[in-house]
Amino acid sequence: PSWLTYAGDYLSDEGLGNEWTDCVKAWLAFEASFGYTEASASRLPESKSRPAIISRWLQSRKYGQTPLTFDDAATFAQEWTTWWGALQPEWRKPPHNCNLPKLMSTMxxxxxxxxxRKGGPSGLVTVVIGLKWWG
Known part of the structure; x- marks a missing residue:
């Protein structure tokens, strides 16, 4: 699907290091497990804590544009980790005074x-795009 091509090209950034490259490869494998769906019905849960900048980006999906400036990167990092924590299932919710969820090894x-487990253009890709902006 065209959204996957655009997203894959946009997320591929060797300048962010090997860990980032591995993250993008893992995301592509994740999307493959859904058959590269076009379904926008496969959405992450609604969250009031989703950063407004991601909500605005979702309306346009301009993969070639990063809407962050250096001045707001620290604020975005805080908003992103809060959002990521809010998306988690109950057993994985972050402990108090921490925005990052419990490790998968505690499962x-x-x-x-x-x-x-939400593939497609409104799924986990939105989280990964936010990670790129943070990177």
Whole structure:
């Protein structure tokens, strides 16, 4: 699908290091597991904590533009981690005084992450795009 081509090209940035390249490869494999869906019905849960800049970007989806300036990168990082924490299933919600969720290694057999398994143009790609802006 065209959205995947645009997103993949936009996210591919070797200047962000090997870890970033591995992250993009993992995201592409994740999308492949959904058959590269076009479905916009596969959305992340609504969250009032989603950074406004991501909400605005979602309206235009201009993959070639990064709407951040250096001056607001620290604020965006705080907003992004709060949003990421809010998206998590209950068992993985961040502990108090921390915005980052519990590690996947703490997952028990009864826990799942189905609320995050959202492929397509309105799915996990929005989180990954936010990570790029933060990078």
């Amino acid at each position: 028990s057999p009864d826990d799942d992450i189905h609320v995050l």
